[in-house]
Amino acid sequence: MNERPTLSELTALATVYRLRSFRKGADELEISPSTLSHIIRDLETRLGARLFNRTTRSVSPTEAGERLVARVSPLLLELDTALREVNEAKDQPRGLLRLTASDTVAMMLVETVIPVFLDKYPEMSVDLVAEAAFVDIVAEGFDAGFRLGEAVPLDMIAIHVGGPSRMLAVASPAYLHDRKIPETPDDLARYNCIRSRTPAGRNYRWEFERDGHSQSVEVKGPLTLNRTEHMLGAALSGMGIAFVPETMAAPYLDSGLLRSLLEEWCPPYPGIYLYYPGRRLLPAGLRAFIDVLKASDLGRAAKRQVAGKLGE
Structure with a gap:
């Protein structure tokens, strides 16, 4: 090899490797995708080795690319640390x-x-x-x-x-009208509950505890949501019982738009x-x-x- 890679080239290499995308890498480096592609192509030519396999849909490192990034990344991290140390001397964070x-x-x-x-x-x-x-x-x-x-x-x-903080089961007065208030987590089986999913895609189980006894309940209901504010909105609309952080439900509990349920089963964490x-x-x-x-x-x-x- 006649010429060492520049810092810009190594930064481009590490960025494409981390993001697995020339477009995303270009956005992060604030250059055009064609410029970034040209930088990597130039580097590959001078090294005499392909660093990335490219298709119209994906970018993946070759074995040579993997080895080079493994060596270069710690050096770039050390450089970033050194530059951060210089920045620490400044009075005003930026x-x-x-x-x-x-x-x-x-x-x-x-x-x-x-x-x-x-x-x-x-x-x-x-x-x-x-x-x-x-x-x-x-x-x-x-x-x-x-x-x-x-x-x-x-x-x-x-x-x-x-x-x-703690999680609370909440529902609107309208939904609870003419319904018996649940006294234990098992009673939730008789109600429409507003369900949610874990990031892995499984139904989230509602967890309760009282007097050292823990209970995990997989509730039932026709509606499943993945954001707390949407669960609160559904509960406010009278669609069932939601299980949400008390901090987010507090304004609606204070105003009477929602009622808390099974509080003795909802200890703080x-x-x-x-x-x-x-x-x-x-x-x-x-x-x-x-x-x-x-x-x-x-x-x-x-x-x-x-x-x-x-x-x-």
């Missing part, structure tokens, strides 16, 4: 912060934390992806994620950022955590976001919960 969270948490962040963060740090921008399924934040290029404590990988740094890779330098934007988060209602709720436990 750039893009990529976050992932469930629909419920994403809505809470949009209503509380993110407006304060963007107002305080105008040179920052936020890309928040609401995703029900668990996401590998390193592989998908996120700076941090939000999940329940038991869902956070052990190799991540986790920060408790919310007070206790610890709440949510922000987590991020422990092996990477903490970006200035993420550090600033964590500070805003801790000062928010979510952060104060977590502190109150910890203080309450210490006082027990």
